Each structure stands twice: as C-alpha cells, then as structure tokens.
Amino acid sequence: MATQRTTRVDPLTLEVVDLIGTVVARYHEEYEDAAAEHALTGAQARLLSLLSLEPLPMRRLAQKLKCEPSNVTGIVDRLEARGLVERRPDPSDRRVKLAAATEEGRRVARSLRDALNFAREPLAGLSAEERLSLRDLLQRMLTP
Amino acid sequence: MATQRTTRVDPLTLEVVDLIGTVVARYHEEYEDAAAEHALTGAQARLLSLLSLEPLPMRRLAQKLKCEPSNVTGIVDRLEARGLVERRPDPSDRRVKLAAATEEGRRVARSLRDALNFAREPLAGLSAEERLSLRDLLQRMLTP
DNA sequence: CTCAATATTTCATGATGTCAAGTAAAGGGG
DNA sequence: CCCCTTTACTTGACATCATGAAATATTGAG
Numbered sequence: 001m002a003t004q005r006t007t008r009v010d011p012l013t014l015e016v017v018d019l020i021g022t023v024v025a026r027y028h029e030e031y032e033d034a035a036a037e038h039a040l041t042g043a044q045a046r047l048l049s050l051l052s053l054e055p056l057p058m059r060r061l062a063q064k065l066k067c068e069p070s071n072v073t074g075i076v077d078r079l080e081a082r083g084l085v086e087r088r089p090d091p092s093d094r095r096v097k098l099a100a101a102t103e104e105g106r107r108v109a110r111s112l113r114d115a116l117n118f119a120r121e122p123l124a125g126l127s128a129e130e131r132l133s134l135r136d137l138l139q140r141m142l143t144p
Numbered sequence: 145m146a147t148q149r150t151t152r153v154d155p156l157t158l159e160v161v162d163l164i165g166t167v168v169a170r171y172h173e174e175y176e177d178a179a180a181e182h183a184l185t186g187a188q189a190r191l192l193s194l195l196s197l198e199p200l201p202m203r204r205l206a207q208k209l210k211c212e213p214s215n216v217t218g219i220v221d222r223l224e225a226r227g228l229v230e231r232r233p234d235p236s237d238r239r240v241k242l243a244a245a246t247e248e249g250r251r252v253a254r255s256l257r258d259a260l261n262f263a264r265e266p267l268a269g270l271s272a273e274e275r276l277s278l279r280d281l282l283q284r285m286l287t288p
Numbered sequence: 289c290t291c292a293a294t295a296t297t298t299c300a301t302g303a304t305g306t307c308a309a310g311t312a313a314a315g316g317g318g
Numbered sequence: 319c320c321c322c323t324t325t326a327c328t329t330g331a332c333a334t335c336a337t338g339a340a341a342t343a344t345t346g347a348g
Contacts, residue, residue: 012275013267019282020171026286027168029210043335059295066173071336073297078334095295095344117153120161122285130281131156137278138163141266142170185303203326215305217328222303239313239326 034115038108045112047075048084048101052109055100057090072099084108178259182252189256191219192228192245196253199244201234216243228252 028042035045043065050056050064058076062069076099079085084105090096101109123131172186179189187209194200194208202220206213220243223229228249234240245253267275 010272012272012279016267016275016279016282017261019279019286020167022286023164023282024168024171027164028172041334057295058297067335068337069296070298070338074335093295093345097296117161120164123157123160125284126281128154128156130284131160133277134281134285135156135160135163137270137274137281138160138167140269140274141278142163142166187304201326202328211304212306213327214307214329218304237314237326241327 030120031116034112037115038112040108040112043075044079047072047099048079048105048109049112051085051099051101052106052113055088055098057096057098059096061099079105175260178256181259182256184252184256187219188223191216191243192223192249192253193256195229195243195245196250196257199232199242201240201242203240205243223249 031045032042035042038045040048046065047061050061056064058069058072061076062072065072076085076087080087083102085099086102088098088100090098126134175189176186179186182189184192190209191205194205200208202213202216205216205220209216220229220231224231227246229243230246232242232244234242270278
C-alpha cells in the first residue's frame with residue numbers, strides 16, 4: 001500500500017517542471033519590481049498594459065484579468081484617481097463604460113514595457129537558432 | 145528624437161518573451177486552481193509546500209516567500225488554525241519559532257503536488273530529447 | 289409594455305502585503 | 319555583571335486585491 005508516487009515521474013520531467021517554476025518566480029518578481037518603480041501594483045500594471053492597446057469595457061477587463069467585474073471597478077478607480085485611465089460612455093450601449101488609458105497612462109505603460117524588455121535580456125544570451133528552438137518547444141508545450 | 149524603441153528588439157525575441165508570459169499565466173492559473181481545490185490560497189499553498197520539506201523559522205519563510213515577516217505570521221496563523229502547520233520552539237534560540245507541517249499538512253502538500261504534476265502533463269507531449277533540449281535552454285536563460 | 293438578461297457599482301468580508309512599534313531573547317563591550 | 323545593540327517575532331493600522339450578494343440602469347425579446 002502507498003507505493004511511491006514520485007517514481008511514476010521521470011527525473012528529467014521533474015527537473016524541467018522545476019526550471020519552469022523558477023522562470024515563473026523570476027518573471028513575477030521582475031514584473032512586480034518594474035511596476036513598483038512606477039508606483040503601480042502588479043494588478044494595476046497589467047490592467048494599464050491592456051488599456052494601452054485599446055479601450056475596453058469593464059466586463060472585458062474582468063475576463064482578461066480572470067477576476068470579478070466588481071474587482072475591476074476598484075482597480076480602475078485607483079488608476080483614474082491618478083489620471084492614468086479614464087471612463088468613457090459607450091455610444092452603442094449606455095450600460096457599458098469603456099476604460100481607456102490617458103496620454104499619461106500610455107506614457108507610463110510604454111515606460112513599463114521598456115523596463116520589462118530590459119529585464120528580460122537573459123534571452124539575449126541565446127543565439128537566434130536557440131531562440132527559435134525555445135520558441136518551438138514552448139509552443140508545443142502550450143498547444144497539446 | 146524619440147526613435148521607435150520597438151525596432152531595437154527583434155520579432156523572434158518578442159515572440160519568445162510573449163510565449164514565456166503565456167507559460168507564466170498558465171502556470172499561475174493552474175497553481176491557484178490546485179490550491180483552491182484544497183481550500184488553500186496560493187500563498188498558503190506555497191508556504192505549506194516549503195514546510196513539507198523541512199521545518200523553517202518564520203524569518204526564513206519570509207525570505208523564501210520574499211515578503212515581510214509580519215505577513216508570514218498571518219499566513220501561518222491561518223494554516224495553524226486548520227491544523228496543517230504548528231509552531232515549535234527552537235531549542236538553540238528561544239527567540240525563534242519553527243513552523244512545521246503537521247502529518248495532515250504533509251498529506252495535503254503531497255496531494256497538492258500530485259495535482260500539479262498532473263496539471264503539468266503538457267510536458268509529456270515532448271520527447272525525452274526535446275525535454276533535454278528545453279532543460280538546457282531554460283538553464284542557460286536563468287544563469288547568464 | 290413587461291420582464292428577463294446584462295453591465296456596472298456598492299457593500300461586506302477575508303486574504304495578502306507593507307510599515308511602525310512593541311516584546312522577548314541573544315550577545316558583545318565595558 | 320550590566321547596559322545596549324541586534325535579532326526574531328508579533329501586533330496594529332492601513333492599502334490593495336479578490337469574491338459574492340444586492341442595488342441601479344439599460345437593453346432587448348416577447
């Protein structure tokens with residue numbers, strides 16, 4: 001009874017899983033740090049990045065962030081109080097409010113993105129061929 | 145002035161960065177889901193997983209979780225209230241409190257780990273050779 | 289027009305996180 | 319031995335994030 005379940009998974013897979021865990025931890029740390037340098041929380045930075053591409057209804061934001069709409073209300077409130085985001089009426093549906101990044105908001109989002117790209121320079125240590133290989137492996141991992 | 149900064153980064157690198165972002169999002173989602181199935185939050189699951197290996201002083205937990213010690217107090221409080229973790233005195237230093245997983249806590253941690261390994265099965269779609277290749281690429285990415 | 293469905297907000301609640309202040313113990317220098 | 323600084327942990331106050339339930343406004347179907 002209670003045979004060792006760990007023996008079912010080969011060591012190489014465990015090693016790769018562990019490495020991915022490390023990548024995830026590193027990524028998050030850098031994201032939070034970059035956000036903090038702009039006096040933003042992680043959630044605020046993610047929302048602002050989404051809005052820097054295009055205005056979105058509150059409901060769509062909640063779907064993209066995988067959280068409740070009532071939560072989005074608070075995050076947008078705080079960004080709006082700082083002049084980074086504004087609410088606009090949707091001409092085609094008066095129930096809907098479109099959240100949109102202001103000029104200042106887009107500026108901050110751009111700066112944030114640059115900081116992140118800089119932080120991710122570790123990729124530069126890989127040759128073009130290796131990056132191609134990494135891209136293919138990640139793609140196959142994500143679309144089974 | 146203000147030359148396009150995006151032109152400095154090649155499209156392949158951006159693509160890989162984007163894929164990593166997707167992996168990170170997927171990983172987090174699955175981790176939170178697995179934790180929620182055990183009625184744990186992400187933070188509680190991470191802390192319990194650490195303690196399932198060995199008891200640790202509160203201070204070390206804060207370092208591992210990259211947060212303030214006062215925060216760890218609350219998380220351990222909640223896990224202790226559910227009988228998954230207990231505080232023990234450190235014989236060699238009476239200031240220190242060692243947090244340790246209980247028998248039940250270790251059981252939950254084991255179940256959580258199995259659920260995660262199951263969720264990460266996408267790796268199974270890669271051949272041993274490909275997993276080796278992925279391991280090497282990730283390692284080189286992480287240790288520049 | 290009526291009524292169910294949808295979009296958003298508000299409120300209550302809990303978890304997480306920070307910071308500052310407090311308590312207790314360790315450890316060094318006189 | 320007695321200060322005095324440092325260290326470990328807890329407590330309290332506060333902000334953010336997250337959920338769920340209830341309220342409001344609007345849409346759109348019958």
